Amino acid sequence: MSSILIxxxxxxxxxxxxxxxxAVALLFAVLALSIAYFGGAAAGKIGFTSFDATxxxxxxxxxxxxxxxxxxxxxDMVVGEQDNGTLLLVLSYPISRVELVAGKFVGHCCALATAxxxxxxxxxxxxxxxxxxARTSGAWLNMGNFVLSASMLGASFVALASVISxxxxxxxxxxxxxxxxxxxxxxxxxxxxxxILVFSGGNEWEQSLFPHLLYLNPxxxxxxxxxxxxxxxxxxxxxxxxxxxxxxxxxxxxLVMLLWIVIPFELAQFLFRRxxx
Amino acid sequence: xxxxxxxxxxGKQYKGVAALAGVSATxxxxxxVGLLGHNGAGKSTLIKLILGLIAPTSGxxxxxxxxxxxxxxxxxxxxxxxxxESVAFYGNLTGNEVIxxxxxxxxxxxxxxxxxxERVGIAYARDRxxxxxxxxxxQRLGLAQALLATPELVVxxxxxxxxxPQATRELYxxxxxxRAEGHSVLVSSHVLAELEPHIDSALILRQGQLLAxxxxxxxxxxxxxxxxxVVQLKDAADxxxxxxxxxxxxxxxxxxxxxxxxxxxxxxxKLALLQxxxxxxxxxxxxxxxxxxxxxxxxxxxxxxQQGKQKP
Numbered sequence: 168m169s170s171i172l173i174x175x176x177x178x179x180x181x182x183x184x185x186x187x188x189x190a191v192a193l194l195f196a197v198l199a200l201s202i203a204y205f206g207g208a209a210a211g212k213i214g215f216t217s218f219d220a221t222x223x224x225x226x227x228x229x230x231x232x233x234x235x236x237x238x239x240x241x242x243d244m245v246v247g248e249q250d251n252g253t254l255l256l257v258l259s260y261p262i263s264r265v266e267l268v269a270g271k272f273v274g275h276c277c278a279l280a281t282a283x284x285x286x287x288x289x290x291x292x293x294x295x296x297x298x299x300x301a302r303t304s305g306a307w308l309n310m311g312n313f314v315l316s317a318s319m320l321g322a323s324f325v326a327l328a329s330v331i332s333x334x335x336x337x338x339x340x341x342x343x344x345x346x347x348x349x350x351x352x353x354x355x356x357x358x359x360x361x362x363i364l365v366f367s368g369g370n371e372w373e374q375s376l377f378p379h380l381l382y383l384n385p386x387x388x389x390x391x392x393x394x395x396x397x398x399x400x401x402x403x404x405x406x407x408x409x410x411x412x413x414x415x416x417x418x419x420x421x422l423v424m425l426l427w428i429v430i431p432f433e434l435a436q437f438l439f440r441r442x443x444x
Numbered sequence: 445x446x447x448x449x450x451x452x453x454x455g456k457q458y459k460g461v462a463a464l465a466g467v468s469a470t471x472x473x474x475x476x477v478g479l480l481g482h483n484g485a486g487k488s489t490l491i492k493l494i495l496g497l498i499a500p501t502s503g504x505x506x507x508x509x510x511x512x513x514x515x516x517x518x519x520x521x522x523x524x525x526x527x528x529e530s531v532a533f534y535g536n537l538t539g540n541e542v543i544x545x546x547x548x549x550x551x552x553x554x555x556x557x558x559x560x561x562e563r564v565g566i567a568y569a570r571d572r573x574x575x576x577x578x579x580x581x582x583q584r585l586g587l588a589q590a591l592l593a594t595p596e597l598v599v600x601x602x603x604x605x606x607x608x609p610q611a612t613r614e615l616y617x618x619x620x621x622x623r624a625e626g627h628s629v630l631v632s633s634h635v636l637a638e639l640e641p642h643i644d645s646a647l648i649l650r651q652g653q654l655l656a657x658x659x660x661x662x663x664x665x666x667x668x669x670x671x672x673x674v675v676q677l678k679d680a681a682d683x684x685x686x687x688x689x690x691x692x693x694x695x696x697x698x699x700x701x702x703x704x705x706x707x708x709x710x711x712x713x714k715l716a717l718l719q720x721x722x723x724x725x726x727x728x729x730x731x732x733x734x735x736x737x738x739x740x741x742x743x744x745x746x747x748x749x750q751q752g753k754q755k756p
Contacts (some may be wrong), residue, residue: 173548177545251535252531255526256531259528261518443498
């Protein structure tokens with residue numbers, strides 16, 4: 168078995184052992200079910216409503232939670248080993264630095280993807296059982312689209328976390344930087360976009376540039392992937408309104424998402440090769 | 445014949461500060477070599493260079509006939525075992541899981557991993573989490589992993605730091621077994637006295653420079669360091685008269701806090717002095733101290749003022 172797989176398997180198991188994977192899967196399942204069940208409460212009824220609307224709400228939820236979890240499970244992948252004193256040990260083993268980071272990246276991504284698939288999967292299966300009219304192939308397609316893009320979003324933040332883990336010198340700072348990254352991408356970035364909208368007043372220059380600015384944040388790319396296929400759901404009207412004038416092609420969105428995984432990953436590799444241990 | 449480690453004019457700078465400068469030394473195959481120096485003398489830097497974890501700023505290092513830095517170093521690392529200083533391992537894994545994980549990374553069999561746990565004496569705790577291990581047990585686990593895949597060269601960085609005397613002795617017993625099996629061992633320490641009986645030769649570092657190298661006997665002769673004879677006088681005896689007697693033979697001596705005399709004697713004059721002391725009616729007891737590595741170390745000036753006086 169290759170070294171990357173050996174390391175990935177250990178990280179994957181560690182995530183299970185630390186209850187990360189299970190807790191996240193449980194959280195996703197519970198939140199998904201409650202959104203599905205109580206999502207129509209504003210309209211004066213409870214019970215399972217439109218499947219697409221549920222998925223749209225889940226997108227909003229996942230856009231907050233998945234980046235946070237991706238950062239939290241992976242921020243200490245290198246700096247944590249440094250704190251343990253095991254980094255020197257592992258680097259003295261017959262594996263390259265590339266293999267070490269790649270193995271850890273793959274392991275955490277698999278753990279996160281498993282949690283996403285199991286958590287949302289269980290919820291969707293329950294919804295489908297309770298709500299026969301949602302049993303359409305389109306629903307399953309949207310569901311697959313959602314799980315795939317959510318896993319990629321997770322991978323993107325695991326890759327960002329590996330950059331954080333490589334550039335910091337102790338765990339506390341890495342944790343701080345991870346939280347700052349989360350705040351920056353989840354809240355501050357969108358606030359800045361809103362500010363641009365407000366102050367520019369929607370002139371032509373802004374209208375042509377704005378849709379492309381969303382590519383600069385993997386969370387917005389994730390939203391676009393799901394919401395452009397689903398139509399607006401609860402809590403997404405503002406976001407959809409901001410982007411209504413531009414047509415996004417799914418393959419472009421997926422390509423950008425892929426870049427958001429590959430570029431931070433390669434950056435982490437580059438920085439780790441140069442790091443003095 | 446290839447040396448286990450061949451170092452020539454090796455230097456390493458960190459942001460302009462020289463951690464190591466112009467070090468040339470060899471570790472022959474099948475020998476146990478001690479790497480001595482106070483904290484900050486450059487021991488860990490030298491070990492990292494030997495393991496290829498950092499690139500040298502100047503000079504060369506060859507390990508088992510190959511450069512440890514570069515693309516073919518990965519296969520070389522299978523032939524090297526390393527015990528880092530104070531390693532905590534993965535606290536949430538059991539001893540068994542840690543050794544099996546490391547064994548799979550080093551392409552060693554689980555069977556060997558299990559045997560090594562028995563050899564270092566922690567097989568009884570193999571199913572316990574490493575976070576519950578004592579310091580001594582962790583060092584043993586560290587030693588076990590250093591021996592995975594039967595490496596030709598074993599590098600031990602401060603292996604006895606924080607160990608009790610019993611654990612220390614058992615650790616050096618294993619080092620002795622390694623020598624008997626033909627492994628080359630590089631062991632760093634600042635606890636010189638305990639290292640001395642177990643090493644074939646020593647490399648002494650100070651402030652990034654090699655201060656001395658050679659067998660303990662050679663170093664002792666080179667330095668011309670005098671032996672020390674400690675004399676206890678009888679209660680009734682007159683120390684002043686005894687001291688005057690020593691002065692007539694031009695012997696350097698000190699009176700210790702507990703009233704014992706310490707006489708320094710160069711190698712040639714030791715027997716003559718002892719004969720004289722044995723017949724002296726004032727003498728109650730005599731202890732002869734050979735120049736130990738620790739004293740040799742002080743004598744060579746390895747613990748100079750800039751470093752601060754640290755316990756040898």
